[in-house]
Amino acid sequence: MTLTSLPTITAFERSPDRGRGLARDMRARWALEEVGQAYEVRLVSFAAMKQPAHTALHPFGQIPTYEEDGLRLFESGAIVLHIAERHAGLLPGEANARARAIAWMFAALNTVEPPILERSMAALFEKDKPWYAERQPVLEERVHTRLGELSRHLGDADWLDGAFSAGDLLMVTVLRRLESSGLLDQYPALSAYIARGAARPAYQRAFEAQLAVFTGKPAG
């Protein structure tokens, strides 16, 4: 079989989240599914991610990367934006609405995700430390600040700014990191927002595809 010019992304050979869809390849997969673009996946091991063949694609030795004719990209936000710019369905056509949707992409990755990841990193690497319990409320408070602001903005709207956009796509993937934390319990609007995102057929196809890597069974 000759592989043609389908875009190729990379994903973990064995995702540390055990197929829960929290690895960042999920963002690229979901975006590609939303716009109806078929793609190939190349799996990389943790060891291979730090080797020159991969760091030539991703200077920080992470996943996902994105390759198509003549273009090699890294950073999930940039990959989603690239897909959104080349296909209809992820950004509004009107220029100002488009700029606002992109603002939500940056907000998801630069304002909402960092305190969520900081808390996750502490849980992963400092749980046995004597200070873990005392730091937890501080880390949770930083997350709550952002969740409260986000929930207030969302109100009873379906999406962050009009129709579903790449901003919602990234925000939903960021918020899903909290699903097992209990921190979302006091924000029913945000839980409903995540559920709305996860109910989209494109999300479900992407989720099944990444889960199939973990289970070893073909998706669908």
Place this chain on the structure above:
Amino acid sequence: MTLTSLPTITAFERSPDRGRGLARDMRARWALEEVGQAYEVRLVSFAAMKQPAHTALHPFGQIPTYEEDGLRLFESGAIVLHIAERHAGLLPGEANARARAIAWMFAALNTVEPPILERSMAALFEKDKPWYAERQPVLEERVHTRLGELSRHLGDADWLDGAFSAGDLLMVTVLRRLESSGLLDQYPALSAYIARGAARPAYQRAFEAQLAVFTGKPAG
């Protein structure tokens, strides 16, 4: 005086960095200076930033915001990208090079900045805690990992990917957060990179303008 349709950004009335140019309005100012776009600045106090008049512009109650005819934006990354898309000078014209420059924008904000900010936050808020000293090497190691990868990518190039771009603009502002930390000492290529950015006339005009807010003296 009738204010016309110049874009307006917001900045701290009294920046916590005492005019060192580390607040995020510097990113918007620098981008506007690079493309030769005059702008207005509205200063906001810490108290006002959390009030409805400002959170209507910025859901997370931060600076900068950006307003022009019919458009209100937040997130420094989105503001810089918007400026870069509307004017020549901050993104390559060729489509693939443009996508790569945008990847560096996301890398600066989502991969390089978080560990730098996490370390800064610990220094600000946990310096008197018994665990501060023990956590420091871990936080510094996370920063060093990124700096090492970035330095290896940069090599002896002037900029991250060809000509100076919005990706370099954001990366230089992110790295400048480390200037007083000593962590950059072992990366002469990164120190030279920051210096190259800071030597740009547009950077210097932006820096003087934000410093003038702090000193109360007019810039230039």
